């Protein structure tokens with residue numbers, strides 16, 4: 558069973574070809590926006606199409622050809638494994654995971670012909686369930702259920718026999734599978750009180766650490782197993798649903814103060830030593846922290862986001878606007894989420910006027 562110290566982390570959305578050169582990023586315009594939509598709001602036909610597209614990605618041949626990788630699924634997981642000590646515990650945590658979500662969605666479209674919405678997990682809605690196995694996410698026709706046995710491997714759903722191969726930087730694992738340990742308790746940090754604290758932050762520098770704390774821990778902790786592995790969690794397709802939700806929260810926060818929050822960036826650029834010591838990796842090398850002219854220990858809009866060779870490098874500035882050419886998406890929020898947010902926003906509006 559995988560058990561690692563869980564530290565707040567991040568994630569993200571979709572789009573259109575971006576060509577980068579050393580000095581400029583030329584982007585195609587955003588013409589057709591992709592919907593980022595709660596899994597709970599997808600029709601059953603849309604759910605089936607998404608699951609089938611994920612299964613296709615899990616069979617698609619590797620593009621990275623790194624040791625041990627056979628499929629694009631391995632490649633995506635590898636990009637996250639390799640950069641676990643680069644893009645966690647830092648200001649670019651949210652932008653990096655937004656871009657990772659986008660790249661995953663683009664691969665579904667390019668490689669598997671997927672045309673539907675990109676789902677996220679409305680964790681606030683599921684936080685009030687008595688048992689997480691009742692969630693629409695964890696049904697046998699969706700992502701399957703909890704794990705069992707010594708390894709806590711899942712035994713139900715379309716991904717029960719998925720062979721995973723990547724686990725830690727510098728090593729490939731002998732095949733393993735998705736482990737889970739569903740528990741609704743961890744979704745308490747997706748409840749209104751927890752979101753409330755983050756929505757009230759007035760600067761990105763304060764907000765990212767809040768989003769990277771309790772809300773980020775919610776879906777990772779509630780799914781358990783592989784999802785609490787800071788390196789290899791994208792092996793479980795629920796990872797994208799969870800980070801899509803976290804990204805929806807960040808985007809909702811951004812929209813509460815536009816256009817200012819399209820350029821509000823900050824936070825440390827390099828993880829704390831204590832964080833990387835827990836990971837056992839050491840600090841990221843200069844190739845990740847001091848490139849393309851960016852210097853210092855503060856994340857800026859010029860910071861480069863890389864998913865290895867799976868997609869072009871972009872900058873943090875390129876992904877700040879969900880309606881921009883790199884992400885090119887529309888976030889769809891449920892009625893129940895809107896009600897939660899309205900309560901929060903009304904709450905602090907009242908505070909301001911008192």
Ligand SMILES: *[C@@H]1O[C@H](CO)[C@@H](O)[C@H](O)[C@H]1NC(C)=O
Pocket residue numbers: 825826827828829830854
């Ligand atoms: C970066 O800044 C953070 C505080 O914001 C500090 O904890 C960390 O040690 C710094 N890292 C480096 C490499 O300067």
Ligand SMILES: *[C@@H]1O[C@H](CO)[C@@H](O)[C@H](O)[C@H]1NC(C)=O
Pocket residue numbers: 844845848861862863870
């Ligand atoms: C993307 O960024 C990474 C990290 O700085 C760098 O190593 C890589 O060479 C860049 N790739 C391209 C195509 O510029």
Ligand SMILES: *[C@@H]1O[C@H](CO)[C@@H](O)[C@H](O)[C@H]1NC(C)=O
Pocket residue numbers: 890891892895
């Ligand atoms: C949620 O609120 C947004 C505007 O803030 C609105 O566009 C959307 O239609 C609402 N969602 C539902 C399901 O009513």
Ligand SMILES: [Cu+2]
Pocket residue numbers: 566567637645654
């Ligand atoms: Cu991550």
